[in-house]
Amino acid sequence: MDTLATDTTRQIQIGTDSLSTALATPLHGPGHSAMGADMFSLLGPGVLLGTLAVVLLALLFYIVVGWKIFVKAGKPGWASLIPIYNYVVLLEIAGRPLWWLLLMFIPLVNLVIGIVLVFDVARKFGKGVLFGLGLIFLWFLFTPILAFDDSRYDPNA
Numbered sequence: 001m002d003t004l005a006t007d008t009t010r011q012i013q014i015g016t017d018s019l020s021t022a023l024a025t026p027l028h029g030p031g032h033s034a035m036g037a038d039m040f041s042l043l044g045p046g047v048l049l050g051t052l053a054v055v056l057l058a059l060l061f062y063i064v065v066g067w068k069i070f071v072k073a074g075k076p077g078w079a080s081l082i083p084i085y086n087y088v089v090l091l092e093i094a095g096r097p098l099w100w101l102l103l104m105f106i107p108l109v110n111l112v113i114g115i116v117l118v119f120d121v122a123r124k125f126g127k128g129v130l131f132g133l134g135l136i137f138l139w140f141l142f143t144p145i146l147a148f149d150d151s152r153y154d155p156n157a
Helices: 002-024 039-043 045-072 077-081 085-094 109-124 129-137 139-148
Strands: none
Touching: 045 077, 045 085, 045 139, 077 085, 085 109, 109 129, 129 139
């Protein structure tokens, strides 16, 4: 019995020594976590800053696109930047009543209203159903086309 207790104690001591040695020894080089490389050492700060620059340029481009569409419709460009108010102005551009803004806060109904608004805006700029579908499914291509082409806004369309 005494031998068994001594062997068990020795095993616990060996296990504890091994654990403390493993915890004290770095698993990876400097700048790496035990679970794997962190993002900066894996990608490098240049890649992350480059990605951030591309995202900010895209954001700036689409701000200009929205501004141009509002100005083309005879509305102030800054209105495209103000949350909720930009929908008020978009409703004016589309020729829809202002109370439709309340429908934009109802889930699923807002999807239908948004689709109707896209087709209305396309029609007001002299575009057809296919262009409206492009605005819905390929918005990142068709909104710049709408902003920078030679189409004119017709409030009576």
